[in-house]
Amino acid sequence: MNVLQGIAAALTPLGLLWTVLIIGVATFLHELAHYALARRQGVAVHSFSVGMGPVLLRRQWRGTEWRLSLLPIGGYVEIDGMAPEEDGQGGYRQPTRGFAALPAWGKVAILLAGPLTNLLLAIALMTVTFTAQGVPAPDRARIEEVVAGSTAQTLGLRTGDVITAIDGQDIPDTTRVGGREVAGWEGVRDVLTRPGPHTFTVVSGGQTRHVRFDWTPTVNGERQLLGIRYGPDVQATTAPAAFVRAWQVTGEAVPQVLRSFGELFARFLTLNLSRDENVSGPIGTAEIVSRAATVSPWALVQVAILLNLSLAFFNLLPIPGLDGGRILLVLVGSLRGRPLTFSQEQAINLAGFAFVMMLMLFVVVRDVSRFF
Incomplete structure (x- = not known):
């Protein structure tokens, strides 16, 4: 239990509904593409099912039986000539x-x-x-929230500040955290695992400033939090540039x-x-x-x-x-x-x-x- x-x-319940919808649409379009290319070449499609398992509803249309099946996961198309046929x-x-x-x-x-x-x-x-x-910038971390009363607020960090460099080094496009390669902005978390003095180079309202602080990752066995929620900075772009990106x-x-x-x-x-x-x-x-x-x-x-x-x-x-x-x-x-x-x-x-x-x-x- x-x-x-x-x-x-x-x-x-809302999450389950969205899960079914997202997976259902992805699967439906996947199978619809198989169906369309088969029909385009003159190949019959015997059935098209949304969902798997027992059939709840069925309707014949344009030589294909369209089905709605019980299990809202996956789907299938039965294309003529793909499955073995009986030899009599x-x-x-x-x-x-x-x-x-x-x-x-x-x-x-x-x-x-x-x-x-x-x-x-x-x-x-x-x-x-x-x-x-906008397009996420992997080499810039935008502060999305500063916790009230936190160390970050004491240091003067504000929502909307963009961290562009750490300890005098520009944030790279990619870095390694926990043995895996991630976007450079995610390295902010890795810096806060190392004790000692640190410096964030921050851009806000077109102005650049350096925020210096001494950091102790743990106190009496408890992990310390700087008090910020952050993500990649974003840069406005046009639709063609967004398509290329x-x-x-x-x-x-x-x-x-x-x-x-x-x-x-x-x-x-x-x-x-x-x-x-x-x-x-x-x-x-x-x-x-x-x-x-x-x-x-x-x-x-x-x-x-x-x-x-x-x-x-x-x-x-x-x-x-x-x-x-x-x-x-x-x-x-x-x-x-x-x-x-x-x-x-x-x-x-x-x-x-x-x-x-x-x-x-x-x-x-x-x-x-x-x-x-």
């Missing part, structure tokens, strides 16, 4: 029509459409965010995302259930969304950006059962001059599907284990 109470306390003797064989009859580039286009749509949606949301709120941020995110997936696979293979801040399961995701819902609509947009990027990159991994794995099989068949045999493809896809299911189960178990 304590575990259930812990999970319930971490989530909110109680067995199955490789399909020869629809998707299977397309040239390699046509198959890749259908498979690539889903992840690419999520990627473009993330870039579009980033462009809107940067245009409306969105592509740059996406490119910069690729190594970090791949590293996170690599760490997840390593933890899975060693059954390491310790918490990983870079990868969250369904409960962790809903918890993040619940917190974001209490902050601002823009915080929810940030979560939507991260979820769409994660969905795009994960589906492009060359794991059988995912879009990336299917693309790999298509390319292998193209290089061989003939597709893999039915038994070969079935064995590979079954192994890939089993791996993905076990990986998902591991993430869920790790999510729940932190409440014990």
